[in-house]
Every structure is written in C-alpha cells, then in structure tokens.
Amino acid sequence: MTLTPLQTLGIILAVAAGTQLTRWLPFWLFPEKKQPPAVVAYLGKVLPPAMMGLLVVYCLRSISWLSAPHGAPELIAIAAVAGLHLWKRNVLLSIAGGTVLSIAGGTVLYMVLVQAVFV
DSSP states (O other): OOOOHHHHHHHHHHHHHHHHHHHHHHHHHSOTTSOOOHHHHHHHHHHHHHHHHHHHHHHHTTOOTTSTTTTHHHHHHHHHHHHHHHHHTOGGGTTSTTHIIIIIHHHHHHHHIIIIIOO
C-alpha cells in the first residue's frame, strides 16, 4: 500500500503530536509547586525496582536449570553487575556513562563465559 504525501504528513504529525503530548502531560498534570497525589508518589517509588526485577526474570526465563551449565554464566554475570552497583553505590551507573562498565561489561563477561568457559 502506497501512501500519498498528504497521508504521510498526517501520520508524521500525529506521531509527533502524540510524542509531545506524552512528554508534556506529566508537567501539566503535576506542576512543580503542587504535591503529586499519594498514588503517584507511591508508584514512583515502587515501579523502578519492580521493572528491574521484571527484566531480570524475563532475561532468565529460558534457562534450563536442570542441565549444564545450570545457569552459571547468567548468574555470574548478574553477580558481577550487581557487585559493581553495590560497590559504587551509584544509581546513575547503569543509566549514564557507567552503562558501558556495568551492563555492557556484564554482557561481555556473559559472552566470554558462554563462548570460552562453559563450552
């Protein structure tokens, strides 16, 4: 199916408007000088750790715990990343510049373990 230039422009404008709306809406609903509702404050505290837990469970979902290597490469890489975070005590380590050291480092460690150690 081929779109006309007007249809293409309409789609681009709709996507841009939706993106901008989702970026501005929190600032409109919860101004800086106004206290957010208790449920929003609660969700702001519990959702980040819950999402990290969900991602860990998702990443470990296909491991065969009963056959070799019994999830050892995954658990070693997770322990290395968690150890780095506990050592540095820096939340931004996994968000900003430390991503290369932590997440990519964990990925590199995992790949080395899978390709060279647990062959």
